[in-house]
Amino acid sequence: MGLLGKTSVKIEGVMDFEWAPATPQRDGVKTYEQLLCFWTPEIGSNPAKVGLMSFPSKQIVRTLNLFSVSDAKLHWQSEAAYLCVKIFRVREKGVPVEVVDTIKDTVVNFAWEPKGDRFVIITTAEPVGVTAVPPKTAVAFFCPEKAKGGAVGNFKHLRTLDKKNSNAIYWSPKGRFVVVATVHNQQSSDLDFFDLDFEGEKPEAEKDLAAHLQLMNTADHYGVTDVEWDPSGRFVATWASSWKHTMENGYHLYDFKGELLREEHIEKFKQWQWRPRPPSLLTKEEQKAIRKNLREYSRIFEQEDAERISSADVAVVEHRRRLLEEWYAWRAAIEAEIREERAALGLPEDPVAELLKAKTAELASGGEEQVIEEIIEEVLEETEEIVR
Numbered sequence: 001m002g003l004l005g006k007t008s009v010k011i012e013g014v015m016d017f018e019w020a021p022a023t024p025q026r027d028g029v030k031t032y033e034q035l036l037c038f039w040t041p042e043i044g045s046n047p048a049k050v051g052l053m054s055f056p057s058k059q060i061v062r063t064l065n066l067f068s069v070s071d072a073k074l075h076w077q078s079e080a081a082y083l084c085v086k087i088f089r090v091r092e093k094g095v096p097v098e099v100v101d102t103i104k105d106t107v108v109n110f111a112w113e114p115k116g117d118r119f120v121i122i123t124t125a126e127p128v129g130v131t132a133v134p135p136k137t138a139v140a141f142f143c144p145e146k147a148k149g150g151a152v153g154n155f156k157h158l159r160t161l162d163k164k165n166s167n168a169i170y171w172s173p174k175g176r177f178v179v180v181a182t183v184h185n186q187q188s189s190d191l192d193f194f195d196l197d198f199e200g201e202k203p204e205a206e207k208d209l210a211a212h213l214q215l216m217n218t219a220d221h222y223g224v225t226d227v228e229w230d231p232s233g234r235f236v237a238t239w240a241s242s243w244k245h246t247m248e249n250g251y252h253l254y255d256f257k258g259e260l261l262r263e264e265h266i267e268k269f270k271q272w273q274w275r276p277r278p279p280s281l282l283t284k285e286e287q288k289a290i291r292k293n294l295r296e297y298s299r300i301f302e303q304e305d306a307e308r309i310s311s312a313d314v315a316v317v318e319h320r321r322r323l324l325e326e327w328y329a330w331r332a333a334i335e336a337e338i339r340e341e342r343a344a345l346g347l348p349e350d351p352v353a354e355l356l357k358a359k360t361a362e363l364a365s366g367g368e369e370q371v372i373e374e375i376i377e378e379v380l381e382e383t384e385e386i387v388r
Contacts, residue, residue, distance in 0.1 A: 158209055200214065237274070250265040
């Protein structure tokens with residue numbers, strides 16, 4: 001490891017910086033580069049500034065002046081396609097800046113959709129950190145307008161949910177689904193599960209937007225301190241860690257729709273961690289081919305499942321038929337045994353048939369009507385037990 005260019009990067013008053021989490025291919029740039037963003041506060045008469053620097057050239061490719069700024073947070077999108085302080089479109093020529101000016105309140109939290117173009121923010125109009133009671137918040141969803149040719153249009157406000165207690169945002173690692181939660185709050189512990197590509201009918205006002213928002217489910221996990229999606233984006237774990245409080249420690253496990261699958265209260269429970277998923281062994285072309293032919297694969301898998309279910313049904317029917325045949329065989333053997341015993345005792349083979357035969361003969365001869373009662377005892381099972 002050596003110092004790049006044998007010189008340090010000098011940025012007067014730098015407060016914070018963040019490396020881009022991926023290597024975006026900027027329009028018109030053909031050489032290899034990595035990007036770093038930073039911000040500096042107001043110094044004297046100079047305004048606060050956000051800058052974007054390219055490496056290894058150390059060239060500043062874009063700056064933006066900010067006024068009346070006391071603090072700033074830097075948010076890269078997972079593929080480094082966007083940077084949010086204000087919104088930088090990193091891949092487009094000249095790195096254009098887009099200002100979303102509908103946000104007037106204090107931003108409590110912000111999160112980009114992984115591998116996507118949408119984001120969620122949590123804001124509040126109340127003072128933050130002044131009172132012991134957490135402030136009421138609003139959750140706002142933003143997405144691009146639909147544009148021709150697959151381009152990303154301007155960012156537009158999709159919807160805002162007011163009078164919430166939410167303070168945390170957890171996107172599925174695959175995008176589309178997001179959990180907006182209230183953590184570290186003794187008065188509230190809500191979990192809201194949203195789908196931003198809901199397949200139902202779209203409201204008329206959102207026809208031109210690249211999202212369809214739907215609240216799928218709302219859950220409650222008292223004392224929740226942490227929320228984490230599994231790497232596949234199919235399940236969500238929430239837990240109340242004893243590192244942070246000692247009330248009802250344990251975990252809940254939900255599917256991506258917010259249905260509770262498991263709930264465990266465990267004394268002194270501290271941490272949950274998903275098993276990492278290894279990188280796919282398939283190339284991007286192979287993955288693309290699978291997605292393209294997914295409907296055909298689904299048909300084959302459904303047919304195989306139906307055949308397995310059918311074979312399982314056949315096995316059940318055959319098992320029941322075998323049991324029934326065994327029952328008939330046992331019953332025939334018992335009836336034969338009873339007939340032999342009756343013959344040895346000189347009793348009629350079928351007492352009911354003999355009775356009906358005698359009655360018929362009597363009626364035919366015109367004799368007096370008689371009532372004949374016959375009690376028959378049969379031993380069906382005998383058990384010997386030795387008593388000590």
